[in-house]
Amino acid sequence: MDPRQAWKEYLRELCFPSNDSSDEEDDLFMEGMRAWQADLEESERRPWGGGSVPGRKCINRYRHEGHMRLFNDYFADPPVYPDYIFRRRFRMKRDLFMKIVAAVEEKDPWFVQRRNAAGELGLSALQKVTAAFRMLAYDAPADSLDECLRLGESTIIESMRRFVNAVVQVFGDEYLRSPNEEDTARLLAINSRRGFLGMLGSVDCMHWRWKNCPTTWAGSYTGHVNAPTIILEAVASQDLWIWHAFFGMPGSLNDINVLHRSHLLDDLAAGQAPKVNYTINGQDYTMGYYLADGIYPEWATFVKPIPAPVGRKRQHFVVQQAAARKDVERAFGVLQSRFPIVRGVTRLWDEETLSAIMTACIIMHNMIIEDEREDDDVDYAYEGAGEDVQASHDVTPPLMVLSQRYNAIRCKQAHVNLREDLVEHLWQLHGGDV
Known part of the structure; x- marks a missing residue:
């Protein structure tokens, strides 16, 4: 017997243990089961964290252009903004920031830039880590960072969660230790x-x-x-x-x-x-x-x-x-x-x-x-x-x-x-x- 059919029969036994239910009760039961099955199938098709959902318009955020602008502003040689502005906005010097980015990218593969099924480059580690830093350093809402960094709200929140966990796992033993x-x-x-x-x-x-x-x-x-x-x-x-x-x-x-x-x-x-x-x-x-x-x-x-x-x-x-x-x-x-x-x-x-x-x-x-x-x-x-x-x-x-x-x-x-x-x-x- 099909597993779903067996599950339906089990639920029927729970609802009508005497096996003498009326036709009206059977119709109500089957209508409820069809609605439950439709919701289950819809939840299985729906991807976690947004993405391509039927009926939702996909926004082209020009992620690559966002990465290039961020790179030219702060990480190019020479950058648009000098070192003292980088220190003020990122709370640390550029060398230390890049050290953290490299360690986090090595610890959590989610930060590694990849190509999607269409061959297009996804978000870079600089974009994801910078989004997390802006939330920490400015207490900024995730949605407010979309325009400058080209990340969706859910992606920014996920970046922040993964970033702080990676920092704790990589640097916690060294920088949050009891005095030796x-x-x-x-x-x-x-x-x-x-x-x-x-x-x-x-x-x-x-x-x-x-x-x-x-x-x-x-x-x-x-x-x-x-x-x-x-x-x-x-x-x-x-x-x-x-x-x-x-x-x-x-x-x-x-x-x-x-x-x-x-x-x-x-x-x-x-x-x-x-x-x-x-x-x-x-x-x-x-x-x-x-x-x-x-x-x-x-x-x-x-x-x-x-x-x-x-x-x-x-x-x-x-x-x-x-x-x-x-x-x-x-x-x-x-x-x-x-x-x-x-x-x-x-x-x-x-x-x-x-x-x-x-x-x-x-x-x-x-x-x-x-x-x-x-x-x-x-x-x-x-x-x-x-x-x-x-x-x-x-x-x-x-x-x-x-x-x-x-x-x-x-x-x-x-x-x-x-x-x-x-x-x-x-x-x-x-x-x-x-």
Whole structure:
């Protein structure tokens, strides 16, 4: 029996189990089955993402002319627009952009330019990647890019989705990693010149408004912003490099709730983080710390400001702590300026794509910092900088050891002692007396 006929008989048995249906009921059943079969056949003929659909007029966008104009404007030798305009519009230098294009094209064959059945060249990788960049760098609607880049709206959105996923897969391990021994030694050396011995960076959270949040989720994603938002927790250093990014928590949570769910301190608790040894005011410490604002808990790994400081020493500490803690706020500002899509109201629907967009923007932000870093301004070759950092590659510790490490991280007394020692140390550097 034909599979479709068998399916019809099965549905008939479900609808009329007694097998004594009337002729009128049989006619209604067959009419419904014919309509269902017609819809099924139409959906099988309809291509995904638009294309040639019966009754739809195909628009000739002159794709090749669009590619040649884009190439002559920015990538020819010489181009129409000089380097400083390319840097402003693409947020990075041309060499770095071409590096990303080549890596994405190699990772995802969808970006490779091909010929169709008629022998005509399709869209180039430059057109697809540029369309994705314009959405990220200008927060532009996909339909607004059709005129200049000659891509349809659905193709631009697909380009953006595939582009951010490819960037995360290709560059994520290198440009969104936890600090290794060399990185930790450099961070400690840089921050020691600022008076904060043992500091690894500053931590804070940022909200990204989600316009098209599903209605059923709106309550859990709405917090103090009075609109659905998604939270990014990040750690940044003085050069605005983002070392830690934890994205996806609903906006109804505060910074403490996000901290309890993030992986910021997991490596330290598991013994996988580089071991740090330093001395402040005559006291020895073995854990690095992050500068944080007042909402964070009083743990040994955070240094918070002193509320209502009394005395010149404590007031001086609060000023210095706030100045250094602004590193992460500056990183958020530069990230949002380079990629306004994470600053405005996102119009996408699925959380997975939003996570890929945020992660890809952070990765490219770090790539730009590395590419444009002026080593002459800051001397990273500190003599003996790595003497106080040892590699730590412990296997998964027993539960009791893990519990002891978490207790050490959350020790309030260690937090108070560290802050008081920093108060004295910064005051001595300031050269003041009581």
